[in-house]
Amino acid sequence: MKTILYWLLQVAAALLLAPLPIGAIRKVKALVQKRKGAPLLQLYRDLLKLLRKSAVVSDATSWVLRAAPFVVFATSLFAAAMMPATVRVLPDAFPGDLILFFFVLALGRFFLVLSGMDAGSSFGGMGSAREAMISALVEPAMLVGLFAVGLFAKTTSIPGVLSAMTALGFPLLQPSLLLVFLAFVLVLLAETSRIPVDDPATHLELTMVHEAMVLEDSGRHLALLEYGAALKQYALLALLADVFLPYDPFAAVPGVPGVLLALVAFAVKLLFLSLLVGAVEAATVKLRFFSVPNLAAIAFILSFLGVLQFLIPGR
Amino acid sequence: MALAQTGLGFWISFSLYLSAAVLALLLSRCPRAANVASHAASMAGAVVGAAASLLHLLAGPGRLVLADLVGTVPQLELKVVVDDLSAYFLLALSVLVFCVSLYSVSYLAPYAGKRNLPLFDALYALFVLSMGLVFTAGHAVFFLIAWEIMSVLSYFLVVFESEREENVRAGTIYLVMTAVGTAFLLTGILTLYANTGTFDLGAAAGLSPGARTVVFLSFLVGFGIKAGVVPLHVWLPYAHPAAPANVSALMSGIMVKTALYGMLRFVLVGLGVPDGWWGGALLILGLVTALTGVSHAYVESDMKRLLAYSTIENVGILVTGLGVAFLALSAGRPALASLALAATLFHAFNHAMFKGALFLGVGSVHHATHTRNLEDLGGLVRRMPATAVLLVGAALAASAMPPFNGFASEWMTFQALFQSLLLEKSGLGLLYVLAAAALALAGALAAATFLKLLGVGLLGRPRTPAAAEAHEAPLPERISGGLLVAFCLVLGLVPGAALRVLERPVLGLTGFSPSAVSTGWLGLDPSALSTSPVASGTYSPLLVAGGVAAFLLAALAAVRLIGGRFLVRRYGTWDCGFETIDARMQYSAMGFSKSFQIIFRFLFRPTRERRAEGEHLYHPDSIAYTVKSVSPFEKFLYEPLVAFVNALSQKAKSTIQTGSLRRYLAYILFALLGGLVYFLVA
Amino acid sequence: MEPFSVVLSALLLLSAFVLMASKRIHSYIGAFRVQAVLVALNTGLLGLTTVAATGRVDLLVVCAAILALKVWYIPRVLHRTYRAVEYRVEKDFLFNIPTLVLLSLSLVVVVFVAVSRIGAVQDGTTLVLLVDSLSTALVGLFFLISRKKAIGQIVGLLAIENGLFVTALYASNGMPFIVDIGVFIDLVSAVLILGVLVFRIESAFETTDTDAMSDLKG
Known part of the structure; x- marks a missing residue:
């Protein structure tokens, strides 16, 4: 019973909160550029509208293009649900594992990249090739960072990591975790196709990565892909929030109000991280594609130094 | 159970393979019948062999001497022994041979009348038999003989289509490398003999440290050549693709595993607890192999060579796992070694399944389009839907995507690395971190490689008339590939079953059962084998698959509910408002990996040549652009x-x-x- | 105070990598400035603890000197020099940036292995501080080797000094006051002289590529 309740809560939180960070990032960017910007909740309306539309599909495509949006959505939702929005009602048998988390996201990406190639357009192929390349380059940084986080918890299971981080109090005071946090921010930017790796607002096909892959999708397909991307971003932000900002100000409040307050605190953390991403996005420019390896190298170095900082004292 | 005690099944299986060869030669007047009969016998042999090995692994007597013939030749004993380790590899061999033989029935049919098909069938069956004998040889000289027979037969199979010059060249390179390898094996075996006075395979105690080093290095080079460990891998990307697809599947799927078996049999069983540096050397070699293999696979446009390079990558993963196990054993952590070995052996089996399926699927594509070049393909997902589906499935497994089997073994490898890191107090820990990083990179690049194979080969528009007129593969080919993919999925969903089968081989090698990792049908939890007090992460494939499937269905239902019926309007691909776009405007195979080639140009050293024909500099009639890279x-x-x-x-x-x-x-x-x-x- | 200095030392090392990864002269100077701020923070922190413990203000004075010289004055001189020479982006590295950064990482590993072999240091925190600061110095040296233009080399020299200064700080709460101040004066004069030299090199060779000085061999 508790398990089912927990999963329902997780899925509901993910579905409801996922489009929020994107709205916040866009708002921050708009304000920095002295524009008013779209309302915070615009993406919710867009998604609803797109979901009501039927899809236009290229005559060169196959089942891959039509299946991919659903796979991307389902895997992103699963990964998002794996990241606890609140640890208050965590069930005993929790199947979450950090390595699994990233590979579930990779499964969604596999189909996304495939669907980019399906229409036989050069733009789709370009986006797919770039996405495959970028995701491969940041992979080592991600996994080493994961190992660093796991070293503190002596486990890669998500509840284990969370309880270890909660026990640390303020994890960012650990130099090791501080470095890993910076690495994960870079990974997040690359994985969610944000500036400086990709520009989500671009209208020029030649510079697109994520947008080029979904160029052939429309209507409900596009809605699911956008929603999937939002869920993926939510999942990664939730990972950052859970691991690096585990502080729960309402720990003393018991029962249902406590759970609700913890959820609110979680949403605030998400918003804070979105502000950070938005600030990075407003302050930097998109990198040349061949400079992305530099970024990946820096992320890897940060992760590796993070592990090193943990290993040096000899425990 | 009584059946398992006698080893009768193995006898029947081996004789069926032999009879497959004999049948093929007897019926050589009628090649088609010979083909069918011979492969039917091989399939029967495979079924019996699989059943016998499974029975042996679950309830067998452990070590079983099937035959021990001493002849008049001194120091030569025809000794066939099955123990748990042999049975495990025989199981992998049998499962793969069953599917590949089924595939061969229709795949080889077009050769009938054009080439000496019965001879090929006989060589094929003998090749299978020789691999079976390699896995069961109980005497070093006999092992060497079986090994050589296997090598020579596979050479004949590689040069089967000898009218193509590159195949002959590939065969020659292969033959030379394999001869060098045998020389090293001979050195190792003779050093063992000089120190122990016996050719019997078993624990060889009391070797001096110097002799141990010589033996280890000889076997490392000797088996490393067969496995394709970098830098001894040069023959592999020539020889594996040169053979017909069914032989490629066997060579990549199981023949490279004979080297893994040899390392386990001669080094781990033979020499006992490894020296400290062996594991480190294996680990580093494995990582270099994995990265080299996958980066070449990624830039390759020839489908079969791409798969051959991907085999090198997987060998790298296996050698890495072996290195972790060796390090754990020499540090006195048998439980951890069990986890690493279980991951390695499991991955060996998985690789046999998905690489077999990939080679078979690619072979079907090759027969349907008469080209292996990705640049000439495209749009096959509509012309060959079933082959496309099974290639996607096999690629998912090969890219280590959950819930397929490739992910289960990769996850276990990562957990073994993580636990090694947790337990390691010295600077050696950094090696594990690097290993994890390299494996992660290799895994992601492997996914990119298979995305290229699928995306360019199967999707989009056909690039040539041959691809546009491709026909679906015959039923046996689809069934065999489908079977292998089904194995991949099932093993991925219930890795506990695989661990149950693996239990006794690993127990025999490390003294620790890996089955504690399995939590029933639900999944894996290596904490049982860890010395740290906290659970070390869990993976339950059924929950993942079930969860994702449930969300998928829910999304379908929700979209239907919100947006109404699924109506799809057909329209052209987005062409920027110009007239039409054609197949030549698609992203090419070379283009897909070009950025990688540019970023790592110090590795590939590409040279490019652009040749334009026509009067105008900026509007030439045709442009040829070639990129060459040297290894x-x-x-x-x-x-x-x-x-x-x-x-x-x-x-x-x-x-x-x-x-x-x-x-x-x-x-x-x-x-x-x-x-x-x-x-x-x- | 300890957790803060550990974090600061990690950030210091990070700043060395940022320095290594930057391409523009402008970002060199920025990275150096951040590094100097970190050194100053570290010194100030330690200075406050010594004031509280023993009442000595040496380190606080040194901190003020760092702020004045390394954070304010030297970057200003460098900026002025950089505006006067013709190039803005350094193009000729020894290797490309990712390779350089990965090589720097291996330097850190070497330092880690070497320092953990020193039996005398048992305390984990001290080990971290030592490894971080020594690595900063070594990465600075490698930076100096990897850059061909003169300003890059000046910055490299300063980065080495930063690393060594912090090493001394961690190892023995700083060198004697007089030594610190002496080193600073040396630094300033070095920067001034090098700044002048940059102009001289450029006017003599029409480039600030120090490799061109090999023409002097005759």
Whole structure:
């Protein structure tokens, strides 16, 4: 019973909160550029509208293009649900594992990249090739960072990591975790196709990565892909929030109000991280594609130094 | 159970393979019938073999001597022994052979009448039998004989389509490398014999540290050549693709695993607890192999060579896992070694399944389109839907995507690395971190490689008329590939079953059962094998698959509910408002990996050539753009070596082999005198 | 105070990598400035603890000197020099940036292995501080080797000094006051002289590529 309740809560939180960070990032960017910007909740309306539309599909495509949006959505939702929005009602048998988390996201990406190639357009192929390349380059940084986080918890299971981080109090005071946090921010930017790796607002096909892959999708397909991307971003932000900002100000409040307050605190953390991403996005420019390896190298170095900082004292 | 005690199943299986060869030759008048009969016999042998090995692994007596014939030749014993380790590899062999033989029935049919098909079938069956004997040889000399038979037969199979010059060249490179490998194996075996006085395979105690090192290095090089460990891998990307697809599947799927078996049998069983540096050496070699293999696979446009390079990558993963296990054993952590070995052996099995399926699927594509070049394909997902589905499935497994089997073994490898890191107090821990990073990179690049294979080969528009007119593969080919993919999925969903099968081989090697990792049907939890007090992460494939599937269905239902019926309007691909776009405007295979090639140009050293024809500089009639890259290993290691050997032979020819008869007689005299002196002194 | 200095030392090392990864002269100077701020923070922190413990203000004075010289004055001189020479982006590295950064990482590993072999240091925190600061110095040295233009080399020299200064700080709460101040004065004069030299090199060779000085061999 508790398990089912927990999963329902997780899925509901993910579905409801996922489009929020994107709205916040866009708002921050708009304000920095002295524009008013779209309302915070615009993406919710867009998604609803797109979901009501039927899809236009290229005559060169196959089942891959039509299946991919659903796979991307389902895997992103699963990964998002794996990241606890609140640890208050965590069930005993929790199947979450950090390595699994990233590979579930990779499964969604596999189909996304495939669907980019399906229409036989050069733009789709370009986006797919770039996405495959970028995701491969940041992979080592991600996994080493994961190992660093796991070293503190002596486990890669998500509840284990969370309880270890909660026990640390303020994890960012650990130099090791501080470095890993910076690495994960870079990974997040690359994985969610944000500036400086990709520009989500671009209208020029030649510079697109994520947008080029979904160029052939429309209507409900596009809605699911956008929603999937939002869920993926939510999942990664939730990972950052859970691991690096585990502080729960309402720990003393018991029962249902406590759970609700913890959820609110979680949403605030998400918003804070979105502000950070938005600030990075407003302050930097998109990198040349061949400079992305530099970024990946820096992320890897940060992760590796993070592990090193943990290993040096000899425990 | 009584059946398992006698080993009758293995006998029947081996004789069925032999009869497959005989049948093929007997029916050589009627090639089609010979083909069907021979492969039917092989399939029967495979079924019996699989059942026998499974029974042996679950309830067998452990070690079972099937035959022990001592002849008049000294030091030669025809000794066939099945133990748990042999049975595990025999199981992998049998499962793969069943599917590949089924595939061969229709795949080889077009050759009937054009080539000596019965001879090919006989060689094929004998090749399978020789691999079976390699896995069961209980005597070092017999092992070597079986090993050589396997190598020579696979050479014949590689050069089967000998009208193509590149196949002959591939075969020659393969033959030379394999001969070098055998020389090293011989060195290792003779060193063992010199120290123990017996050729029997088993624990060889009491070797001096120097002898241990010699034995380890000899076997590392000898088996490393067969497995394709970098830098000994140069033959593999030539030889594996040159053979017909069914043989490629066997070579990549199981023949490279004979090397893993050999390392386990001779080094781990033979020499006992490994020296400290062995594991480190294996780990580093494995990582270099994995990264080299996958980066070449990614830039390759020939489908079969791409798969061959991907085999090198997987060998790298296996060697890495072996290295982790060796390190754990030498540090006195058998539980951890069990986890690493279980991951390695599981991955070996998984690789046999998905690489087999990939080679078979690609073989079907090759037959349907008469090309292996990705640049000439495209749009096959509509022309060959079933083959496309099974290629996607196999690629998902090969890219280590959950819930397929590739992910289960990769996850276990990562957990083994993580636990090694947790337990390691010294700077060696950094090696594990690097290993994890390299494996992660290799895994992601493997996914990119298979995305290229699928995306360019199957999706989009057909690039040539051949691809546009491709026909779906015959039923046996689809069934065999489908079976292998189904194995991939099932093993991925219930890895606990695989661990149950793996339990006794690993127990025999490390003294620790890995089955504690399995939490029933639900999944894996390596904490049972960890010395740290906290659970070390869990993975339950059924929950993942169920969860994702449930969300998928829910999304379908929700979209239907919100947006109404699924109506799809067909329209052209987005063409920027210009007239039409055609197949040539698609992203090419080379383009897909070009950025990688540019980023890692120090590795590939690409040279490009752009040739334009026509009067106008900016509007030429046609442009040809070729990129060539040389393998640094071939250029800087093998070419100088070959040149050196050639020069040496030339010199020998001009100074020793002068053609003068008196000189030759003098050689004989000196040899006799030398022998006499040696006899007198000794 | 300890957790803060550990974090600061990690950030210091990070700043060395940022320095290594930057391409523009402008970002060199920025990275150096951040590094100097970190050194100053570290010194100030330690200075406050010594004031509280013993009442000595040496380190606080040194901190003020760092702020004045390394954070304010030297970057200003460098900026002025950089505006006067013709190039803005350094193009000729020894290797490309990712390779350089990965090589720097291996330097850190070497330092880690070497320092953990020193039996005398048992305390984990001290080990971290030592490894971080020594690595900063070594990465600075490698930076100096990897850059061909003169300003890059000046910055490299300063980065080495930063690393060594912090090493001394961690190892023995700083060198004697007089030594610190002496080193600073040396630094300033070095920067001034090098700044002048940059102009001289450029006017003599029409480039600030120090490799061109090999023409002097005759």
